Amino acid sequence: MSAPGLTDRERLAAEHALSLLEGEELLQARGLMVSDPSFAEEVAAWQERLAPLHDEFAEIAPGKQVWARIERKIAEDSRPAAEVVTLRRRIRQWQMASLVSAAAAIALAFFAIPAIQQQPANPAAPLMANIPIGETPLRLAVTYLPDSSEMLVSASGLTADGVHDHELWLVADEGAPISLGVVVPGEERRMPIDEALAQRIAAGSDLILTREPLGGHLPNSAAGPTVASGEFTKT
Template structure:
């Protein structure tokens, strides 16, 4: 069994496919998917296996008394953080206990629905993501935009520096206005970037992204951007 085939990775791939991961965990998983072909294959396998099952599970919102009954049975009043922890443990017990894919998917959807039901997220606040292929290699630059925080998560895991050039990421606005820089990509690292409000206001579903090759430090002031080496589109996830 290789490092990328260990059970923890299978669980992570399944949770990623089901949409459980958030924040730093989501960023790390997207980086793994972009740079680790074995992990990407796990995610794809889980998506293909679970998608048909999820189609057959009708959406349902648990009754308000569900967690009150659990608290009563335990004889304690659980803070919200402990409720989330209990649901997380329940998911992992199902995976380790050898539950069937259908049962695990049903439990996962139940927990995810319960967690998100109290707050309805506006459609426009859904995260956007792009997986940008690097030239003719198997490497990809993973980009995730969080609209509610105006933050860009850029994962360049597996990409190495050449010591001569830097690569700069650009947003292509929806009109004929100039390209907007999203910053210089740091090879082999995952970075969180707070976007300027003027730039954040132009990010939308379907926004094109370009990666250009620049001198070290990024595009020099007063010069045009360098040659485009990769491109992709931001899409809702």
């Protein structure tokens, strides 16, 4: 669900600027950052707009002594037991509301400054490839994440011609090209990478985009003509 007054794209840019995204949305944003210059500008604008909020936060959770005092008052209350039970239930609700409010404040703080996330001792650097599409400013963005053994293929901005499909291939140092599947225009696709394929991906590995019949490359036939190419580089 979008934040009030924000489009889905603006929300994605804001949350990416502040390191709140994870999973598929994070991969989508990373793909847009390299394939869509206007999206990258939106992210930078959100970072500049929200950073000053960091100095405005203050603690809002009541201290333990407040809850102790309320509990003590309830224990001393001479009203019927049913009313005391109701009050105890309400105090638990207030405590829960306080925790939720504190969590919301922390979440808002993350909107104000990028989160400092604990990283693995020796994280593997992502690999990225920007494949130019003809003479247009469009790019097919491919991101390989070694730590999660996943690849994101972002075809944002591309449109289908209704006659052909385009297929992405990894050209390893040895052997025939390996199909990474049909590119779906206008979509970001995440795919798991098995160990055997992961061992063949490295900085400098080539990627090619071929034109194929609708549905993709036909089994037991040669790949179609290459229409674009690029290579993985470390980020």
